[in-house]
Amino acid sequence: MxxxxxxxxxxxxxxxxxxxxxxxxGFLVLVIHGLSRPGSTEVESTMIGKPLPAFTLPPAxxxxxxxxxxxxxxxxxxxxxxxxxxxxxxxxxxxxxxALSDEGHEVVGVAIRDRREHVAAFLVKHGNPFARxxxxxxxxxxxxxxxxxxxxxxxxxxxxxxxxQHIGVIRAEDLPLIREKMREARQ
Amino acid sequence: xxxxxxxxxxxxxxxxxxxxxxxxxxxxxxQLDDPEQEARAQALMETLRCLKCQSQSIADSDAxxxxxxxxxxxxxxxxxxxxxxxxxWLVERYGDYVSYAPRLTGLTWPLFAMxxxxxxxxxxxxxxxxxxxxxx
Numbered sequence: 001m002x003x004x005x006x007x008x009x010x011x012x013x014x015x016x017x018x019x020x021x022x023x024x025x026g027f028l029v030l031v032i033h034g035l036s037r038p039g040s041t042e043v044e045s046t047m048i049g050k051p052l053p054a055f056t057l058p059p060a061x062x063x064x065x066x067x068x069x070x071x072x073x074x075x076x077x078x079x080x081x082x083x084x085x086x087x088x089x090x091x092x093x094x095x096x097x098x099a100l101s102d103e104g105h106e107v108v109g110v111a112i113r114d115r116r117e118h119v120a121a122f123l124v125k126h127g128n129p130f131a132r133x134x135x136x137x138x139x140x141x142x143x144x145x146x147x148x149x150x151x152x153x154x155x156x157x158x159x160x161x162x163x164x165q166h167i168g169v170i171r172a173e174d175l176p177l178i179r180e181k182m183r184e185a186r187q
Numbered sequence: 188x189x190x191x192x193x194x195x196x197x198x199x200x201x202x203x204x205x206x207x208x209x210x211x212x213x214x215x216x217x218q219l220d221d222p223e224q225e226a227r228a229q230a231l232m233e234t235l236r237c238l239k240c241q242s243q244s245i246a247d248s249d250a251x252x253x254x255x256x257x258x259x260x261x262x263x264x265x266x267x268x269x270x271x272x273x274x275x276w277l278v279e280r281y282g283d284y285v286s287y288a289p290r291l292t293g294l295t296w297p298l299f300a301m302x303x304x305x306x307x308x309x310x311x312x313x314x315x316x317x318x319x320x321x322x323x
């Protein structure tokens with residue numbers, strides 16, 4: 001910035017001269033702020049705190065029963081995991097789901113656009129932490145619950161209300177948070 | 188002979204392994220029989236965001252999930268639902284982000300008010316300036 005110009009001949013107040021620069025600097029700060037913090041591409045469900053939408057899904061794999069809204073009405077919190085055998089990250093979170101299941105948390109699954117034999121093979125290969133698995137061929141439950149991808153997990157409390165959404169893989173470091181949410185859902 | 192072999196090879200060719208191998212949802216790639224209903228479904232689908240490929244509409248996208256959303260939209264239109272009801276159903280689940288249609292809300296009203304405010308300001312400035320011009 002150069003030295004202030006000699007008294008301008010107009011009647012504009014000398015302060016007004018600085019307004020465009022200040023506006024520009026404000027804009028610059030906004031841009032830098034926006035660039036340094038790229039927006040998330042995750043779409044959060046707005047169904048948290050609302051009851052699970054009604055659905056009934058047929059079984060997705062041999063020995064596990066299907067899944068319906070009624071299965072959530074027994075005062076027991078559950079982790080609803082949305083997965084698919086064709087989803088690579090879903091295999092990564094399998095051990096974490098197994099750990100939760102081993103600790104006594106009930107994990108139920110919804111297999112998205114999947115074939116029974118593929119689900120069965122996936123469970124053989126990566127373990128089966130699910131008490132029930134519903135088969136959702138047209139993403140109906142996924143859309144109804146506000147989920148936009150696989151894997152996603154929802155904590156459903158004992159009254160069938162959606163309490164928490166976890167987008168993406170449940171990694172080992174996410175387990176304490178999931179346990180905490182399951183504990184909260186118990187109350 | 189070579190041509191024959193090539194043709195035979197085409198016959199046995201299988202499409203590349205898709206992300207998932209299920210047949211598409213009933214109305215993902217099939218239009219509704221009634222052109223008027225299809226037109227309404229199409230208009231709605233063009234203003235709904237594909238959640239997998241977020242700068243496309245579900246009408247534009249070939250993502251499996253977009254297909255499922257199209258099928259959902261068409262089936263609901265077929266069942267007699269209004270397009271705006273379907274949009275509201277999706278917004279209830281995914282928030283305003285799922286819809287491309289601008290909505291006047293407590294958060295967005297400045298966007299609508301700003302052009303009007305600017306027009307009024309410009310009008311006032313012009314009037315002052317023109318008046319001054321008249322005086323001289």
